[in-house]
Structures are given as C-alpha cells and as structure tokens.
Amino acid sequence: MASWPESANGFAGTAATLASDSPGVALTSTSEVPATAVGPRRGYFNRSPWRVEQNVGNASPPSAEPDVVPNRQESAARPSAEVIVGLKKWEGRILEISDELLTVELTPSDHDGPELVADFNAALLGPDSSSAALGDIIYLTTRTVRDATGYPYQTSSLKLRRPGAWGEDELREITDIAKRQAELFKET
C-alpha cells in the first residue's frame, strides 16, 4: 500500500492506494467547480488540471479500491482535512481502440444508473496503455471532495485491470474442461 508523493505544485489531495506488486502510474484529473462557486484560492489549492498518482501494483476490482488515506506531509500543511463527499465507480469494457482513444462501455458498479459509452485518452492508463486490448476491463472512479473552504471539486482515475499471469496448472485444467465439453458436442 502506498500513497502518492505531493505533486510539484504542492497539491496532493485525497489519496487512492492500490495493493500489490508491480509498479504503475495512474493519471488523475481534477476538475474545478464553476468559477462562480470557487472561493478565494490559497497556495495549496493552486492545483494543475492533472496530477500523477504513483501507484503500486495491479488494479483491483472496485470493491477493493480505492482505500482513502491522508497524505501525512500534506495533512500537516493544510489548515484542515478535505472530505470525500461522493464516490462513484464504473466498470468498463474496452470496445474499440483507435487514434490513441479507448472507447469503453461503462456499467455502474456501486450504484444504479444507465450504461454509457465514453472515450478515454489511452495515455491515462500510463504504462498499461500499450498493453490495453479489446475486451480488457478498466475501472473508473470519481470522487467529489469538499475542501477546507467547503467547496467541492471532483477527481477521477482510470485503471486497467491487470489480473496477473496464467499459471500452467490452471491452463491445463481449462484445456481439460474444454476437451470434456467438446466431447459432448462431438456427436452433433
């Protein structure tokens, strides 16, 4: 489990953590609330539209991620804690990959809602972008965070599911099952 380092402009925000073994990077966007709703800006609030979360390991299914932990350095610098007031998750299946865009069919995974299709910049998957393939599963998480001044903003992250490697025994078992099933259809 690891939290990300503070970004160059000093903003770290709430932290998403990921379990396990191989390193990865997820890009997270922050979107401002409309100008009329944004209060006076402070130093740490001067965030860029994108920040890079260093995460470690395989993306987990929505039920297991993201844990939210405060960044200790940031907590000390902030006048008060930010609070996550909303969290929504979608599971997505990649339908098309073209022009560095992923077309993804999204299904709400923690709430009721319509299924949607949306495009994402493939680069948002960081080092996983080159291995993303049709049919792969991605997870989209959006968080609405209320900052110390009481104003909300939204962050979101996109992660490719990386379910590890096939084992020899498992593949042998799969082959055996498939052989048995194929036998049932042989006479047809």
Added chain:
Amino acid sequence: MIDSPGRDVIEVSIFGPGKGESVLVHLGRNEWIIVDSCISARTGKIPALEYLDEIGVDARTQVRLVVATHAHDDHFAGISKVLERCESADFVCQGALVKEQFLALVEMDKRLYPEVRKRALAEYGRVFEIVQDRASAHDGILPLKFAAQERILLDDGDGDGVRVLALSPSDQAHVRAMQALADAFAVAQSSRKGASIDPNELAIALWIEASDKTVLLGADLLKGPSGCGWGAILSFFRPATKATVYKVAHHGSANAHHDGIWEQLLVADPVALLAPYRPGKPVPGLDDRKRICSLTSKAFITAKPDLPSPSKEVRREIADLGPLARNAREPWGEPGQVRARSGPDQADWDIHLVHPARALTPA
C-alpha cells in the same frame, strides 16, 4: 393487442438498436425463427420476445430456430434468455464455437473476470448449459445445429416451400477461425487476458424461402477476406429466385457492401431493413445511407443512425463520470421495429414502423 400475421403471411421484423439487433421471421403456419438478440438498454427487456407475447405467439412452442449469427455482443447479448424461452427451438451457431479451442476461451473468460458483471463469452457458456440440459428431453440429442456454407438448417419439404439455408461461414472462414481461436489461447506465464478474435467473417448469413417469398439476412458478414464473406457466397450461390427482402449486412457499413449482393441475390428495388450501430462510430454513416438509398427506394431503419437524445437520467450519469471521460453517450436508446409482411400471391411487402423506426434517407 397488435395483430398477428395470418397463417399464410410471411413476416420479417427487425428490432434494434438495444444491446444488439434481432430479426424475427414468421415462416408461415405459426412457425417462427429468431435471429440474434437485442436487449432494450432502457428496460432490460427483449423486444422480440415482448412482441411475440403481444401478438399471442407462444415462444415456447412456436419458435423453431434461435440463430446466433456470430459472437459479437451487439448480436448475441441476451440470446441465452431467448433460448430459455424458446424451449422447442434448435440453437444454431457456427461449428467452431463448440470446438475445444472456443470452449477453452469460454472457460478462460469465466475465470478471468469472475466478478465482472459483463463477460464477453458468458452468454455462450449459458447457452451451452441450456442445450445440454435439453438433450435429456430429446433422447440425448442436443438441440443444436451448426451453420456452414450451403447447409440446410430447416427444410419442411412438404410442398409449402419452407427452407432455411446457411450461406456462410465458408470452409475457409472456419479454418481461419480455428487458427485464430488456437492463437488466442493463453500460454503459461502470459498476461491473463481475454481472447480477442474478430468473428464477423464467421457470421451466418441466411437464405430463407417460405411460401413464395425469399428473404436474405446478411448478419454482420463482411465482403471478405479471400475465400470468406460475401465473396465466397457469390462465387457459388446463384438462386433461381431472388430475395425481395434484405437485412442489410453489418448495419449498412461499407466493409459489408458487395455489389454482387444487389445484382445476384436481390430483386431490383428490394425492401432493405437495418438497425443502426452507435456505440462506436455510428453506422450507417452518411456515405452508407447514400449508397443504400441509391440501391433501393424501400430502405427502413429501426432508429435514426445518429445518437439518441439523452434522457435526464443519462445526462446526470454523464455529469458524474468526471473529467476523464470524453464524448460520453448512451448510444442504444429506445429500440424500434420495422415489420414487413406479405401474404400469399402478394408481390410487395406491407411495411409497419414502430417508433423510432423510420424510412432511411440519404441525408
């Protein structure tokens, strides 16, 4: 209640675009076939089955074939539910799908994403369970038929002239598919990925003769590659009577268009039926519409090819997706129906459109 077709009336209805498109054909004598499946993204219901209920057809006994033309989920989403209802029907698919290579991919898919709500091949897993369960009620005979080029799937041979013929996949397409399936199987220590194969070249195009009517259902069959697709069909199939209704292949896209279809298999100015595909680049596009409308004055589509207007619920969900998502949309909308009916000795077809279906226009 909507009126049901008379015993001697042939009907071809196309539903879409929900998750998928579906075609219903009344062969006469209260017998039907269902080709592919469509689920309404808004209601979760299956319009083809709802329609049969509405017109008083007992899907359990009156549907003779359920055909899955290919393994793309814009055609087979929900087909296991269709088969569950159609208890007397034989299930038709490509022979490659019951080979060890494909069944291994189904099993891989099951293990790969056990918690994922929508697995690509889960429908097939369920379909094969149903087929195997039903074998016991059929003296151990699986209610399953494999489609291949020139294979007759239904032939009543009693003078009424009901015949359902598979025009594809060709042997060449089958060989290619088997190779692709074998290549898709994982090797140890490789990344746990699902298999990605393109089964459009394996799609099952159907030639249906019922009473004095002839219908061509083009599925998503593409032009080629060599030895496959429409090119392969046109090289061997020269029907004595041309079709008067055509379910346009692959939603009217250019890669499924072959002049030979219109010259060799269809009468001049046939009824053309299609459903749009909108999750990716919408088809039929403008050029596709122009082309189809130049080939027939009787083209009908189940909904407008452009994206549907988003409902309030959809707009709210899109807003919640956050800033990473671009061009978020709900592409399925409400499925429409185009119904074509023709009675005995009737030369033309009566067209009935159910919202949002419409005549296809070039612009």
